[in-house]
Amino acid sequence: MTFSDYILLIAIICIWGLLLVNIVLIIAGYIYYLKVETEAPPEVKGHYPFVSIMVPAHNEGKVIVKTVEALLRFDYPPEQYEIIVINDNSSDNSADLLATIQKKKHPERQLHVINTDAVTGGKGKSNALNLGFKQAKGELIAIYDADNTPEKTALRYLVAEMTQDENLGAVVGKFRTRNRDANLLTRFINIETLSFQWMAQAGRWQLFKLVTIPGTNFILKRSVIEAIGGWDEKALAEDTxxxxxIYMMGYRIKFQPKAVTWEQEPQTLAVWFKQRTRWVKGNIYVILKNLQLLFKKEAQVIRFDLLYFFSIYFLLLSSLILSDLLLVMNLLGYVSTTLAGFSPLLWLLAVLLFILGTYISVTTEKGEMTLGNIGIIMLMYITYSQMWIAVAAYGLFMYIQESVLKKEVKWYKTERF
Structure with a gap:
């Protein structure tokens, strides 16, 4: 075997190792789905705790009214929750729209608006959440993004899970794509979110009792936030x-898929690329910040997640780039590798496993098991999935550049439509 063969073999092992891990997670996630489907929705145990719902919002005039109205429709006792919108240094009409809702539709005691300026705000989601938390009164804190329209039962189901297990530090709900039929990109994202939840969330919960907070539609204990000192304002992926x-404190996080919110996803490639680049940079920051925990016994509960995220953003990314590069160089005659002949077969098998695994995830949602979605999934592999490689590579490059040059990390707000 040549040196190129060894490099290609290592890359193939990394790629297929992660592919098989994801297949296992999908199977475990589907088992959890079948279990949840047979169970009755959770009920609040004892009294209804007071909940502070926080909504960080920067220039969200296009969506903020619909979001607040959805939050006000929760079937949770009205006197037992408050809504705090952090209108974070907005330059649009968000402040006027929120003032109108306060005055005409609902008592101010339930809807509070914090208007920040360039001095106090405009520093990203974590800073906005920390500002809101200072005024929050609830023993539980719920977070919703400004583009969300949660279902009426969402908050009650999240709280119900929390009241039934004192070992839970947070409970995470499910998010769906509100604008999934806008164009081909949003249809890709719709399938991606379904796959992520039943693969990365439900599968990890079923196997390891591990869940990652997704950034919206979740609740935390107030005591937990106080103990950890609030949100890390350097983190772009503050949820991860x-x-x-939370896990290092000895708490668990549970996934409750019956608590559903609908959110708006990017409708153009430019907005999608900027959003996902922020996600990549944010997750790399979190991985590197916590990587030393791999060697600490007390961190064994999150060891799988650390290895999983590290493998995705470093091993998988580098393996995909190396394997593609070697195959192209082999075709051009610059290197020689005897393994190149196996690549078409491995690629075809990978495509089939991707389609099968993704389709299994899609079947968990009513109305998604269609012939059209099979075609979308097949198209995703050769387009959307390859776009992820470009985003991940660019995000890694930008993170390294910003770290070396010590540039200030800037929060990119997803553009609304």
Missing amino acids: EISFR
């Missing part, structure tokens, strides 16, 4: 970062 700290 706080998840690790």
